[in-house]
Amino acid sequence: NAGVTQTPKFQVLKTGQSMTLQCAQDMNHNSMYWYRQDPGMGLRLIYYSASEGTTDKGEVPNGYNVSRLNKREFSLRLESAAPSQTSVYFCASSEQGKETQYFGPGTRLLVL
Amino acid sequence: AQSVTQLDSQVPVFEEAPVELRCNYSSSVSVYLFWYVQYPNQGLQLLLKYLSGSTLVKGINGFEAEFNKSQTSFHLRKPSVHISDTAEYFCAVSHTGTASKLTFGTGTRLQVTL
Numbered sequence: 457n458a459g460v461t462q463t464p465k466f467q468v469l470k471t472g473q474s475m476t477l478q479c480a481q482d483m484n485h486n487s488m489y490w491y492r493q494d495p496g497m498g499l500r501l502i503y504y505s506a507s508e509g510t511t512d513k514g515e516v517p518n519g520y521n522v523s524r525l526n527k528r529e530f531s532l533r534l535e536s537a538a539p540s541q542t543s544v545y546f547c548a549s550s551e552q553g554k555e556t557q558y559f560g561p562g563t564r565l566l567v568l
Numbered sequence: 569a570q571s572v573t574q575l576d577s578q579v580p581v582f583e584e585a586p587v588e589l590r591c592n593y594s595s596s597v598s599v600y601l602f603w604y605v606q607y608p609n610q611g612l613q614l615l616l617k618y619l620s621g622s623t624l625v626k627g628i629n630g631f632e633a634e635f636n637k638s639q640t641s642f643h644l645r646k647p648s649v650h651i652s653d654t655a656e657y658f659c660a661v662s663h664t665g666t667a668s669k670l671t672f673g674t675g676t677r678l679q680v681t682l
Binding site for chain 1: 577602604613675
C-alpha cells in the first residue's frame with residue numbers, strides 16, 4: 457500500500473495563476489482532509505470531506521476549492537494564487553469515525 | 569472551540585538525556601489527544617494517542633505521554649533521546665463527538681545533539 461500520495465511535490469506559481477493539488481489514498485478511507493502548514497502556526501484545516509460526495513469548510517477555506525472526485529481522490533484547487541498561499545500543503549485520510557489520520561508527504565508551494 | 573498550546577517552540581537536548589515536550593489544551597467537552605512527529609521534509613506520523621482508559625499512553629520509538637485532565641495537559645516524554653529523534657513534534661486534539669477534526673498546536677522542534 458502506498459498510503460496517501462500527493463502530487464506535485466513542489467510547485468512555483470505566479471500571482472493570479474491557478475493550479476490543482478492532487479491527493480489519493482489506497483486505504484479505503486471514507487474521510488479526507490487538506491491542511492496547510494506555515495512556520496510557527498502548526499497545521500490548519502482548509503477543507504475536509506467526511507465521506508464521498510460531501511465537503512465542508514475548515515478553519516482557513518478562503519481562496520480554495522475542493523473536489524471529492526471519488527472515494528480515493530480529494531483535490532484542492534487554487535483559482536487565483538496569492539503570495540499568502542505560499543505554504544506546505546498536506547492531505548490526510550481516516551476511517552469514518554476513527555480518530556487516527558494518515559498524512560501524505562506534502563506539496564511545497566511558492567507563489568511569487 | 570478547542571485549542572492547543574505548545575509553549576516551547578524549540579527544545580535542545582543532548583543525546584541520551586531525558587526530554588519532556590509540553591502540551592496544554594482547552595476544551596469544554598471531552599477530547600481525544602494525539603502526538604504526531606514530522607521528520608525533515610516528510611509528512612506527519614502518529615506517535616501515540618489518548619482516547620480513554622489508562623492516562624499513561626505508550627507510543628512508538630520509546631515515547632510516552634500522560635493525560636492529566638485536571639491540568640488539561642498531555643505532555644510527551646522520553647527517558648533517553650537519540651539523534652534520530654530530531655524532528656518537529658505536534659500535539660493535537662479532537663472532540664469525542666467529531667472524532668476526526670483535529671486542532672493542532674504550533675509544534676515543538678526537538679534538536680538532539682551529541
